[in-house]
Every structure is written in C-alpha cells, then in structure tokens.
Amino acid sequence: MRKFCYFFVILFYAGTAYGADPLPSWNNTDTKSAIVAYVTAVTTQGSARFVSVPRRIAVFDIDGTLMLEKPVFLQGLFLESLVKQKVIENPALAENPDYKALLEKKSWPEYLAHTPLESIMRLYYDTHTGMTQEEFTAMARRFLRPFYNRSIVYQPMAELLSYLRSKQFKIYLVTGSETQFVRAFSQEFFNVPPEQVIGTSWKSELKEIEKDKDVEVMRLPATNIYNDKRQKVLEIEERIGRKPIFAAGNDGNGGDIAMLRYTTQAGGFGLVVVHNDWERERAYTDKDGMTQKAAAKFGWTLARVRSDWKRLFPGYDRQATSQ
Amino acid sequence: MRKFCYFFVILFYAGTAYGADPLPSWNNTDTKSAIVAYVTAVTTQGSARFVSVPRRIAVFDIDGTLMLEKPVFLQGLFLESLVKQKVIENPALAENPDYKALLEKKSWPEYLAHTPLESIMRLYYDTHTGMTQEEFTAMARRFLRPFYNRSIVYQPMAELLSYLRSKQFKIYLVTGSETQFVRAFSQEFFNVPPEQVIGTSWKSELKEIEKDKDVEVMRLPATNIYNDKRQKVLEIEERIGRKPIFAAGNDGNGGDIAMLRYTTQAGGFGLVVVHNDWERERAYTDKDGMTQKAAAKFGWTLARVRSDWKRLFPGYDRQATSQ
Numbered sequence: 001m002r003k004f005c006y007f008f009v010i011l012f013y014a015g016t017a018y019g020a021d022p023l024p025s026w027n028n029t030d031t032k033s034a035i036v037a038y039v040t041a042v043t044t045q046g047s048a049r050f051v052s053v054p055r056r057i058a059v060f061d062i063d064g065t066l067m068l069e070k071p072v073f074l075q076g077l078f079l080e081s082l083v084k085q086k087v088i089e090n091p092a093l094a095e096n097p098d099y100k101a102l103l104e105k106k107s108w109p110e111y112l113a114h115t116p117l118e119s120i121m122r123l124y125y126d127t128h129t130g131m132t133q134e135e136f137t138a139m140a141r142r143f144l145r146p147f148y149n150r151s152i153v154y155q156p157m158a159e160l161l162s163y164l165r166s167k168q169f170k171i172y173l174v175t176g177s178e179t180q181f182v183r184a185f186s187q188e189f190f191n192v193p194p195e196q197v198i199g200t201s202w203k204s205e206l207k208e209i210e211k212d213k214d215v216e217v218m219r220l221p222a223t224n225i226y227n228d229k230r231q232k233v234l235e236i237e238e239r240i241g242r243k244p245i246f247a248a249g250n251d252g253n254g255g256d257i258a259m260l261r262y263t264t265q266a267g268g269f270g271l272v273v274v275h276n277d278w279e280r281e282r283a284y285t286d287k288d289g290m291t292q293k294a295a296a297k298f299g300w301t302l303a304r305v306r307s308d309w310k311r312l313f314p315g316y317d318r319q320a321t322s323q
Numbered sequence: 324m325r326k327f328c329y330f331f332v333i334l335f336y337a338g339t340a341y342g343a344d345p346l347p348s349w350n351n352t353d354t355k356s357a358i359v360a361y362v363t364a365v366t367t368q369g370s371a372r373f374v375s376v377p378r379r380i381a382v383f384d385i386d387g388t389l390m391l392e393k394p395v396f397l398q399g400l401f402l403e404s405l406v407k408q409k410v411i412e413n414p415a416l417a418e419n420p421d422y423k424a425l426l427e428k429k430s431w432p433e434y435l436a437h438t439p440l441e442s443i444m445r446l447y448y449d450t451h452t453g454m455t456q457e458e459f460t461a462m463a464r465r466f467l468r469p470f471y472n473r474s475i476v477y478q479p480m481a482e483l484l485s486y487l488r489s490k491q492f493k494i495y496l497v498t499g500s501e502t503q504f505v506r507a508f509s510q511e512f513f514n515v516p517p518e519q520v521i522g523t524s525w526k527s528e529l530k531e532i533e534k535d536k537d538v539e540v541m542r543l544p545a546t547n548i549y550n551d552k553r554q555k556v557l558e559i560e561e562r563i564g565r566k567p568i569f570a571a572g573n574d575g576n577g578g579d580i581a582m583l584r585y586t587t588q589a590g591g592f593g594l595v596v597v598h599n600d601w602e603r604e605r606a607y608t609d610k611d612g613m614t615q616k617a618a619a620k621f622g623w624t625l626a627r628v629r630s631d632w633k634r635l636f637p638g639y640d641r642q643a644t645s646q
Binding site (some may be wrong): 057197234 | 506
C-alpha cells in the first residue's frame with residue numbers, strides 16, 4: 001500500500017515538471033520573463049490575477065507565428081502542387097490566365113503582391129472543392145507527409161504551446177488558412193485537435209450519395225468564411241464565446257491586430273513574433289509598421305526572432321550571431 | 324502517509340460511482356439497456372467497438388430533446404417578453420403587423436404554424452440585435468433567472484448527459500435556438516461550456532467603441548446561420564471536424580434527422596425522444612411521421628416519454644399510469 005502511494009506522489013511531481021525550464025529554446029530575455037510571469041500569475045491559486053481553468057483560452061495564428069510562412073505559406077505550396085497536377089491532367093489549363101499567373105510567377109511574394117484575390121480564389125475553388133471533406137483530407141495528408149517531422153514548426157513556439165497546455169490552457173489555432181487543411185496537420189504539428197481549429201472555409205452542402213445511403217459533406221466553390229483580421233475576432237466570439245486571455249500573432253501583414261486587441265483590452269497577454277533575423281530565416285515586417293505600432297500602443301510583448309529565440313527549429317542549433 | 328493514500332483510493336471509487344445506476348429516472352426498458360450497452364462497448368478498453376477519448380463526441384438537440392418545447396420553446400418565450408417590453412416603450416408598435424401577429428396570437432403553436440418566417444425574423448432582429456454580445460447576454464440572463472432551477476430540463480436526459488460525461492464524452496448542444504442565447508443557460512442547465520454550443524446566429528461586426536478604445540462585437544439584424552436540419556450537419560463538420568458517435572434529437576418537426584443519419588451511418592448511436600405522454604406533458608409528433616419512419620429505417624433507438632421515463636422533471640415523481 002505504501003509503495004502504491006509513493007507512485008502517486010512521483011506522478012504528481014513528474015506532472016508539474018518541477019524546476020525544469022519550460023522554454024529552453026528561448027533566450028533569457030525580458031520576453032521570456034514576461035511570458036512566464038503572466039502564465040504564473042494567472043495559474044497560481046490565490047494570485048490576484050488568477051483565472052479559472054475553463055477561462056484559460058489561448059488563440060494562436062499559424063503562418064509566421066507557429067511556423068515558417070516565407071517564401072511561401074504551407075497552403076500556398078499545396079495549392080501550387082495541385083495546380084501543377086491539374087495541368088498535367090489537362091495541358092490546356094496552362095493557357096488559362098489564373099493558372100499561368102501562378103505557374104509563371106517569379107516568386108511567391110511577387111505572385112501574392114500582384115495577383116487579384118479573385119484569381120487566387122478561382123485556383124482554390126478549382127483544386128480544393130468539388131469533393132467530399134474526407135476525399136480532401138486524404139489529398140491533404142498525402143501532400144503533408146514530408147512535413148509531419150515538424151521541420152517548419154518554430155521550436156520556441158512549440159515549447160510555448162506545451163507550456164500553456166501544461167498549465168491547462170485550451171489552445172485554438174485561429175488562421176487565414178483553410179480549417180480542413182489545417183486539421184490535416186494540427187495534431188501532428190501542434191497537438192491541437194480538429195475542434196480547436198478556426199480558419200477560412202468554403203461553402204458546403206450535405207449530399208445523399210445514393211438513395212437511403214450515406215450522407216456526405218461536399219465542398220462547394222464559394223467562400224464561406226475568410227478568416228483574416230476582424231473576422232478572426234468574430235469567429236472567436238461565434239465559436240468559443242469567451243474572450244481569450246492569451247493571443248499570439250506575427251508582424252508581417254497586420255492580420256492579427258484585431259485578435260490581439262480583443263484579447264488584451266481586458267488584461268490578456270499579447271505576443272507578436274517579429275521576423276528580424278536575416279541569418280536564420282527571411283526577415284520581413286508590415287509595410288507601414290502597423291503591427292509594431294499597435295504593439296507599442298497596446299502593450300503587447302514582442303518575440304524578436306533574432307534576440308529572443310535560441311534556436312528556430314528542432315535539432316537546428318545554430319545561434320544568431322551578435323546584433 | 325497511509326491515510327493520505329486511502330484518500331486517493333476512496334476518491335477513485337467515488338469517481339467511478341461503482342455499481343450505482345447512472346440513469347435512475349429511466350425505466351428498465353430496452354431503451355435504457357441499449358444506451359448502457361452502447362456506452363459500455365465504446366468505453367471499455369479491449370472491446371471490439373472501443374472508441375478513444377478524443378473521438379467520444381456526442382451531439383444533442385435542445386428544445387424537445389433536453390427540455391420542454393411545448394407549448395413554447397424557451398427562446399420564443401424570451402422573444403415574446405422582449406416584444407411586450409418594446410411595445411410598452413413605444414405603443415405605436417402595437418399596430419405593426421409583425422408585432423400584432425405575436426401579441427394577438429391564440430396560441431404559440433397556432434402562431435408558429437401561420438406566421439411567415441420573415442415576420443418572426445423581423446421580430447428577432449428588432450429585439451435581439453443592435454447591441455453588443457455582452458449587453459445581449461445581460462438581457463438574456465435577467466430573463467432566464469427564474470429558469471435556472473432547471474425545472475424545464477428533462478431529468479432523464481440530464482442523467483444521460485452526466486453519464487456520458489462520466490465516460491469522457493464531450494457534449495455539444497446543436498440547436499436551432501440562438502448560440503448566444505443558449506450560452507446564457509448552457510452551463511446552468513446542462514453543464515455545457517460556451518464553446519460547445521452550436522446554434523443559429525446573427526451576422527456581427529467588430530466595432531471600435533471609441534478611437535483606440537475597446538473593440539466590441541455588435542449584433543446585426545441579419546441571419547448568419549440558421550441551424551436546422553441539414554445545416555446542423557454542416558456546422559458539426561465546420562466546427563468539430565469529427566463525426567459524432569452519439570446523437571440525440573426528438574420527434575416533432577424532423578429537425579434532427581440529418582444529424583442522426585450523419586452520426587449513425589458509421590456506427591454511432593442515435594436516440595430519438597418521442598413525446599407520447601398526454602398525462603405528464605403535451606404529446607406531439609411529426610405531421611407525416613418522418614422522424615419515426617427514419618428511426619425505423621436507420622435503426623435509431625426511441626426514448627418514449629410515457630414508457631421509458633420514470634420521472635420527467637427533478638423532484639416531480641408522478642409515474643405514468645398504465646398504457
């Protein structure tokens with residue numbers, strides 16, 4: 001009986017990971033201290049800022065926040081692979097202006113900057129819709145196989161997700177990428193289940209495949225939700241129905257400002273990844289400095305890749321040289 | 324140390340409620356046996372039908388399934404109270420045909436049967452939108468206060484929710500009522516948190532209340548999602564992204580057939596509440612018997628109020644007399 005009891009006690013200490021650094025890939029800068037101080041304050045019983053477990057909602061942007069988005073975000077790469085496949089099946093498509101624009105682009109940033117959104121959307125509709133959800137997921141998983149080693153996931157952010165989870169936060173991915181596409185890697189990359197993914201989605205319909213046989217969800221060529229900027233807040237409200245107390249986004253296109261404001265206005269924590277490291281990845285920022293200006297005004301914490309992150313990717317240990 | 328250890332053991336047994344009947348308000352009929360047999364099969368390690376915890380998703384309709392909907396569903400009663408309040412503030416509204424139809428109705432069933440949906444929707448827009456989510460929630464909670472004693476919640480279904488939860492099911496409410504309205508009682512009535520409510524919703528926008536001040540979600544007079552019939556499946560797919568393995572709806576208007584088919588086609592359990600008890604509540608059914616026909620065709624289990632439920636409401640113990 002006594003041995004049995006020690007077992008519980010050991011389990012308890014193992015569970016709290018007492019004394020271990022929860023964020024080993026972060027340098028010991030103010031940013032790391034600010035994160036740990038906030039998380040400790042809201043999860044320590046008796047603290048003035050204590051937040052009960054059901055209210056520990058955290059929202060994370062994906063592309064540029066949890067993983068690489070330059071030179072191209074993961075769903076863009078998937079789109080390109082499907083477009084190329086379609087052209088192999090039907091070579092006439094190579095003359096279609098939408099296809100031509102993508103296939104003959106100089107670079108992804110140049111393509112995204114100069115192509116009308118409708119042209120890109122037509123390619124999405126052609127390649128991402130017209131099949132059932134299950135058929136789409138199978139396609140996505142085939143494409144994603146080489147990425148399941150998490151080689152494009154920022155290691156410091158993966159540690160932050162684990163740290164928050166160990167403190168009983170519920171983590172939602174709030175992304176401009178498509179919900180169903182993200183669900184094909186959310187568990188593998190981030191340990192986030194499908195019901196905690198909030199993204200862009202196409203319209204859909206329920207179809208009876210055969211009289212009195214299975215009903216299936218068919219993907220239709222029209223946008224249901226384009227989950228960017230303000231829409232991210234509306235979807236958080238619609239689907240979660242509570243204000244998050246932790247939000248993370250990135251400097252790059254202003255896509256996370258609304259979500260960060262919504263989270264921090266009532267005292268939540270806002271974190272902004274700033275891509276300022278030319279050596280270890282591409283560096284980039286908002287054209288007009290919008291996100292960093294908002295960060296200064298509303299008191300968000302910056303995670304500067306160059307100075308705050310010790311390593312970027314798992315197993316890749318090269319340090320940033322002096323600034 | 325030894326005492327400390329006994330404490331864990333006692334907690335463990337208390338947690339499993341070993342030997343206790345999890346459904347005491349259900350009669351010992353085939354329906355109760357079928358529910359217990361299914362739940363046991365999918366939650367017993369080693370069983371051929373074992374389902375891992377993250378996949379234990381259950382979806383429940385609310386009105387007529389978890390609580391009374393006759394003579395009027397809860398949100399209808401709320402609508403009526405707001406309409407009356409508006410007329411007190413502005414007596415001219417009594418002459419507005421939409422208001423007149425509701426105020427001078429003979430009965431709720433008659434009103435619902437003979438009023439165009441657009442007329443009802445205009446009343447919803449007038450009374451339910453034009454304020455922030457937080458303002459609306461405060462209004463709803465004032466109205467709901469007398470109901471928080473759960474006197475309109477079916478006790479057998481409350482026990483079923485607790486039973487499923489004790490077996491680590493995650494319960495979603497999938498309802499035609501409005502998401503935000505339901506969130507104002509989902510915890511109090513059913514122990515379901517806001518992020519597990521999927522309902523009808525209005526369009527909304529994010530508004531900056533004052534320059535550089537808080538952003539708030541404003542409710543707009545237009546329908547975003549009307550969550551009935553096939554839409555329920557599309558929203559389950561959109562928000563949960565997994566097929567439920569347990570679905571419960573009711574005979575009455577065919578609103579849950581699609582959701583039940585979607586759940587049971589891959590082996591999930593379908594439960595249909597049949598309101599056949601004239602003595603203890605109102606009895607009613609689909610006009611054309613659609614739900615019961617589907618139940619027979621697809622093998623769903625019926626929960627007949629008259630014979631399967633020992634008591635309907637907490638503390639109300641009158642038994643149904645012989646059939």
